[in-house]
Amino acid sequence: MRSSKRLERLPPYLFAELERKIAAKKAAGVDVISLGIGDPDTPTGEEIVAALSGAAADPATHRYPSNRGREELRRATAGFYERRFGVQLDPEREIVPALGAKECVFNLNLAFLDPGDVALAADPGYPVYTGGPLLAGAEAALMPLLPERGFAPDLEAISEEDRGRARLMYLNYPNNPTGAVVPEGLFEQVVEFARRHELLVVHDASYTETTFDGYVAPSFLETPGAKEVGVEVFSLSKGWNMTGWRTAAIVGNAEAVEAYWRLKTNIDSGMFEAVQLAAAAALEAGPPAEMWALYERRRDLVCDALREIGVEVTPPKGTIYVWAPVPEGHTSASYCELVLEESGVALSPGGAYGANGEGFFRISLTVADDRLREAMERLRASLGG
Numbered sequence: 001m002r003s004s005k006r007l008e009r010l011p012p013y014l015f016a017e018l019e020r021k022i023a024a025k026k027a028a029g030v031d032v033i034s035l036g037i038g039d040p041d042t043p044t045g046e047e048i049v050a051a052l053s054g055a056a057a058d059p060a061t062h063r064y065p066s067n068r069g070r071e072e073l074r075r076a077t078a079g080f081y082e083r084r085f086g087v088q089l090d091p092e093r094e095i096v097p098a099l100g101a102k103e104c105v106f107n108l109n110l111a112f113l114d115p116g117d118v119a120l121a122a123d124p125g126y127p128v129y130t131g132g133p134l135l136a137g138a139e140a141a142l143m144p145l146l147p148e149r150g151f152a153p154d155l156e157a158i159s160e161e162d163r164g165r166a167r168l169m170y171l172n173y174p175n176n177p178t179g180a181v182v183p184e185g186l187f188e189q190v191v192e193f194a195r196r197h198e199l200l201v202v203h204d205a206s207y208t209e210t211t212f213d214g215y216v217a218p219s220f221l222e223t224p225g226a227k228e229v230g231v232e233v234f235s236l237s238k239g240w241n242m243t244g245w246r247t248a249a250i251v252g253n254a255e256a257v258e259a260y261w262r263l264k265t266n267i268d269s270g271m272f273e274a275v276q277l278a279a280a281a282a283l284e285a286g287p288p289a290e291m292w293a294l295y296e297r298r299r300d301l302v303c304d305a306l307r308e309i310g311v312e313v314t315p316p317k318g319t320i321y322v323w324a325p326v327p328e329g330h331t332s333a334s335y336c337e338l339v340l341e342e343s344g345v346a347l348s349p350g351g352a353y354g355a356n357g358e359g360f361f362r363i364s365l366t367v368a369d370d371r372l373r374e375a376m377e378r379l380r381a382s383l384g385g
């Protein structure tokens with residue numbers, strides 16, 4: 001069977017080899033501790049589950065939803081943005097629910113890119129920013145995120161050709177995989193850049209609600225002029241422990257929100273209305289604040305242990321990840337393989353997030369404290385010397 005050329009344009013899946021090795025280890029009876037995927041281990045709040053149960057018992061929610069979303073959810077999203085960020089959104093024109101940030105980001109490529117167009121995407125970055133443009137028949141132009149620039153893209157370094165062809169720019173702060181928070185002044189520069197080059201900025205706000213040390217992450221839409229040039233993709237997945245629910249929203253520029261909605265009416269039939277009502281309850285309640293202390297404690301545990309074995313790590317102020325350099329003499333893949341082999345701990349190789357992720361590895365903090373402590377003990381025992 002022949003798959004489409006579109007599909008074949010995707011780069012090889014770089015986690016494949018590691019996943020094969022993890023499966024082989026498990027089959028051989030090794031108790032593998034996976035620090036790979038960022039999927040909260042804490043359950044969704046009981047009141048959100050109760051809101052879902054109540055709504056699901058009402059047959060009115062059993063029919064096709066609309067892609068515009070229930071008014072309750074759009075109003076709850078607007079209310080959250082107003083309280084949390086001081087950003088005013090029109091629930092009628094500036095908010096549409098999405099089946100997760102991933103779906104939304106992917107579909108924005110279909111809505112805004114033609115063959116020959118370019119999406120400016122961070123390297124390292126969430127893989128959909130680069131795979132999405134390819135599947136849309138367009139291309140991604142990479143913006144290196146380097147530690148010496150605080151993991152901010154260098155807008156001046158974007159070539160004339162890429163500026164001319166760019167229709168989209170993806171940003172994401174707090175940032176996966178680097179854990180960086182938005183550097184001072186970056187959003188302002190981006191608004192100016194987007195105006196000059198007439199492109200749509202897409203800020204992926206998947207981690208604004210998971211921050212530490214008292215740091216409060218801004219919305220891109222707080223930046224003067226942002227709504228003229230951009231949208232934000234806001235997800236409940238990480239901040240509310242709701243990855244399985246597929247709840248997010250696109251908010252901001254009304255024209256872009258409308259284009260996304262128009263595209264979506266041809267692709268899916270929206271979000272189960274009971275989930276929409278539960279998501280509205282979640283937004284009204286706000287994210288569970290106890291998670292901040294939990295991830296902060298785990299972050300400290302990981303950073304302290306890494307330092308003890310000689311890994312120089314900067315504790316992140318946000319996300320649910322620790323991003324650290326591999327020891328000299330290793331590639332990110334060879335180091336992750338060695339760690340898996342010697343200690344049964346699975347890490348994510350930085351190279352899987354782009355060429356500039358090479359030389360780093362990522363640890364996810366979404367593992368119970370005792371397992372995380374054990375993973376760090378194992379690293380210390382096998383690699384400490």
Ligand SMILES: Cc1ncc(COP(=O)(O)O)c(C=O)c1O
Nearest residue numbers: 100101102126176206235237248
């Ligand atoms: C930067 C970023 N965007 C989007 C997503 C996916 O979010 P969602 O569960 O809302 O689709 C992730 C998940 O890891 C992510 O790291």
